[in-house]
Amino acid sequence: MFTLHNIHDGEVVHQKSLLLIGRYNSPRDRDGHVQVQTANEAGRQTFPAHSWPMCDGWFKCLAILSPGKNIIQLRVAGGGDSVRVCVDYVPLLDIPPLHLVVMLAADSPGLMDCPPCKPSPAHSNLHAAVAKLRMAACMWQALTAEEMRAAGLGRRTFRLEEHWSADSLSRSFSPDPDSLMSCMRSTIKVHVVRSDKTAAQIRDRDIAQQYDGARDKNALHGIFLDAMKRYGPPFEDLTRPIVAGLIFDSHYDKASNLITGHAALGSHNPTGISLGMCGSHVAYAWPRFIEEVPDCLLDTTPPGDTVGNDCNACPTNWEACTVGLTAFIHEVGHAFSAPHTSGIMGGGCSRDFPKNFLSTVAYSRVLNRRDDVPITIHTDHMCRWALQDLLRFVGLPHFRHPSDPEKNSASAVVTVEGHGDSLRLVINCKAGIAEVNLNGTVLNKTSIPNPAKQVLVRINELSRFSRNSPLQLQVLSMNGKHAEYPVWSMLSRMAQIQIPGTDIHLRRKSVGRPIGEDGDWPWAVLLNKRDQRGNLAQAYKIDLRVGWRLDGAEVYFEDRTKIPCGRRGPGGNDPDMGGHMTRKLLISRKAEITKVLVSRVDQNDLCGLRMFLSNGKAMGALNKHYSHAVETLVPDEGQIIVGFYGTTSQHSRCNEFGIITAPRNIQLPDWLYDMPELQNNPKDGSGSRLRPNDGPRRYDLDIAEDQDGGYDCHLDVEESD
Structure with missing residues (x-):
């Protein structure tokens, strides 16, 4: 009665957090909940059970895996039908991870901004910040792997650094170290670094990104880098770490209506530390553990005026949650070398973030409407990685699989061949051609698993474009390189040019x-x-x-x-x-x-x-x-x-x-x-x-x-x- 659309039994994966998409095909309980249970080969439960909403039978849910074979059972909540799938989780420990870091001020008060509707300090202390960043990284990891799979690039994503410590990914973990559900296990490591700057210095409006009169809007990025370098390994130029960093001491100054201690910034440094960072001013709305993910993405409670309404896009808790998590993954994308493209790296897609994890959505107070549901595996939305970004990531060591061939760095080369009706643009790339566009319209999308190395664009395909307007040929190579070529100028390179309307x-x-x-x-x-x-x-x-x-x-x-x-x-x-x-x-x-x-x-x-x-x-x-x-x-x-x-x-x-x-x-x-x-x-x-x-x-x-x-x-x- 269950159909899984993005996973098959016996599949080998290399990620701790896995996104499952499927449908319950029974006429009953189609808008109920699906429960996720995970066990090992011996039948021992390895992660506490948790539930996710269904909409017209469609569901999306996360599963947290343990190394080895994972028996994932999906069951209609309250009993009834179920399905099992075996997934073999093989961590790739020889590739560099994404590091997670929380930065505190030298005299940090130890509390993040938090509205009355969220209990404090449960959502505002340092323990909460660590748990929320850990859960956010799991969501980003699963989202990226699913985007890679859907694009035909294999289920690949970044690894998250782990260590033996108290886990926070489930509210059901027991503090008893002898319990089968003990919180002591290999979990995602979150480094806590201390800056030499005081909270007042970090909250100085002269370095606040959203203050028009700021003297240095990039200063917080340098402060964060300095704090990590003083912390020491693994934050050394030699190891070239890539970091997702949370500024703990961000604060909304109600008197001046300004969010201070926050800067959404990201940069890639191929010879040093790459950092994508964000403030904690909306972290109150983020989930601390997996059981909170659906609630946080559907919570229409207004946070009130004691916290900042970032970009005037946070009138509800779920919108505050997605504004923060989307801005953060955008900056992490920069740290992974992605430029501004579209989708996640284009900005403005936060309202679609929940569509990656749920089959239903909440009412948007920003748009004054609710998007159509259910959200299926076929639903298109904006909160995705662009193909150009995914191909760029594939070339990084953080995303490599053991079976990957050596990366080909060749660029596409475009030439003009033929005469008259046989005239054509010939695109060659030894690395393979992923996509060809004319003024942004996809003309040719080759098979990603078996990309073409040559694509022809014939003259009759250009007849619908006016020669009085620029025409750009855009070529995306399988190594992530994106090149643009002016078509009319290239055609003018022919040995002969006929003047239209004449001989x-x-x-x-x-x-x-x-x-x-x-x-x-x-x-x-x-x-x-x-x-x-x-x-x-x-x-x-x-x-x-x-x-x-x-x-x-x-x-x-x-x-x-x-x-x-x-x-x-x-x-x-x-x-x-x-x-x-x-x-x-x-x-x-x-x-x-x-x-x-x-x-x-x-x-x-x-x-x-x-x-x-x-x-x-x-x-x-x-x-x-x-x-x-x-x-x-x-x-x-x-x-x-x-x-x-x-x-x-x-x-x-x-x-x-x-x-x-x-x-x-x-x-x-x-x-x-x-x-x-x-x-x-x-x-x-x-x-x-x-x-x-x-x-x-x-x-x-x-x-x-x-x-x-x-x-x-x-x-x-x-x-x-």
């Missing part, structure tokens, strides 16, 4: 490495551009920027703007280009660029640039002392150079430089200058800003140019074809 084709040729790595900036700059009045402005000068390597170029236009052949900055504030051998080349109206020389050290490393005009002028430096080869870019017969294109690395070094050519003596259509793949616009959509007194007056432009005289070039190279 005219622009041609392209370049030297160097085209875009292919995350962080590359593709660009294109035509020698005519549209000004702010909608008229065409012509290029009149080019600044060739050459240093020890090729930095790029800057094209000056008659509307008194300039556009870099390189990276753009927001609001038209472009980063300064280097180049101690910079040279400015003036282009008269009757002159045209006839030839471009590009020197390179190797295929991916360009080091010089020189241009030639039809009036005999030449300008630029080729770095002859460093270059191994000089390549010549000239238009094909019947063509004329109308612009440049290339790729600049995230370190602002030009990796590719090329020419764009058009048929000579043919009027190019006006809309050519609006094609995004032929422009170099900042990501925020702004363009180059006009200088004061702007206008199309060529006589008022800066027409100064540099002297050349064959600068840094051999004569035979200059005259080559």
Whole structure:
């Protein structure tokens, strides 16, 4: 009569806390409770029985496991039907754990904030703080393992450090050491560290994260790190521990309506201590032991005005509980190296936290409604780890399984292949491809257990997107690396570009490495551009920027703007280009660029640039002392150079430089200058800003140019074809 949806009999797991999801299929007692009992192979009970609510037969519940075989029996409360499943718990003691730490002030009063509706000190003393952090970690561990399983990555999660001590995970543990349910057992360790700062210093509003006038909102993170370092092992840089830290002495100052001694902060330090921390100001609402989990996630009691209403999202105890636990796991995610993505790492998902552990939900005073129930294994919600985060975690030693292969750190590489209707984007990644998106819409989701190493995106799949709007190809690799590629710019790297609505084709040729790595900036700059009045402005000068390597170029236009052949900055504030051998080349109206020389050290490393005009002028430096080869870019017969294109690395070094050519003596259509793949616009959509007194007056432009005289070039190279 019971169906378990996320576990099978005989399964081997590596976690102490296990989330079970299933359904009771009887027409009776479908909104009752399911009782969880755990025993070993000999039939001896290893953890006290506890109950969880059902909704329309659906249930979710936690089981706390002991090393070895665990016989988990689920029974309808009050007797009746039951089901048994055997789960083999094998702890992985050779992987690093997540450490749990409570930090006290030097003179801590020993009590956390607690409203009258919660008995104090049972919910506010140090023992309660330790128990609540221990239970929270069990919930996070089970949630993460289930998310991994559902994503096809295997049931994996972080290990929690354990030691022999009095356990608090059940209210039914006996203080008698000879009892079968003795509290003395191997339990999750919570370190208690003492800061050298007083409670008043920790509660100083000048370091309170939620105080707008705070002088240092990150100070509490440093205070916590210092306290752990003074505590000593295991909190040493050499061991690179990852820590979930609770600030015990957080306090709500009712007079100023400010939560002090609290900062939700997390950071990953690959060479030292990684810490995700949170204040204890809503810990009164957290469960102390497993029997309290359902009650705490369903408690609609208002906490009152003696405690802080964090983010105005805590009008009930259950909402205060989830605000705290979700913010905390978010910061622990940062400690595990996850950036801001979506779901848990996107924020704003606290109201969905209970949906990971219960099949029913409480009424939300924040939203003034109750979400639909039951919550099943198929119910979608926001409080989840993003696939990108899960894949990132898989690569950490804390999540590794003994059978895992060696991690492949390869990045995805995207190239353009084919012509016409057979044109396609080819995505290759030796680590495997997890997901491909176009502007956030999933285009291709490969099998996670058997990921593809190559994915094709055909030109007809792009027809639903407007070429007048940016289109980003997002590739998530199996090693957690996430890269974005500008589709229209990449397609502009084709040897020929057809101008829409015409039979005219622009041609392209370049030297160097085209875009292919995350962080590359593709660009294109035509020698005519549209000004702010909608008229065409012509290029009149080019600044060739050459240093020890090729930095790029800057094209000056008659509307008194300039556009870099390189990276753009927001609001038209472009980063300064280097180049101690910079040279400015003036282009008269009757002159045209006839030839471009590009020197390179190797295929991916360009080091010089020189241009030639039809009036005999030449300008630029080729770095002859460093270059191994000089390549010549000239238009094909019947063509004329109308612009440049290339790729600049995230370190602002030009990796590719090329020419764009058009048929000579043919009027190019006006809309050519609006094609995004032929422009170099900042990501925020702004363009180059006009200088004061702007206008199309060529006589008022800066027409100064540099002297050349064959600068840094051999004569035979200059005259080559």
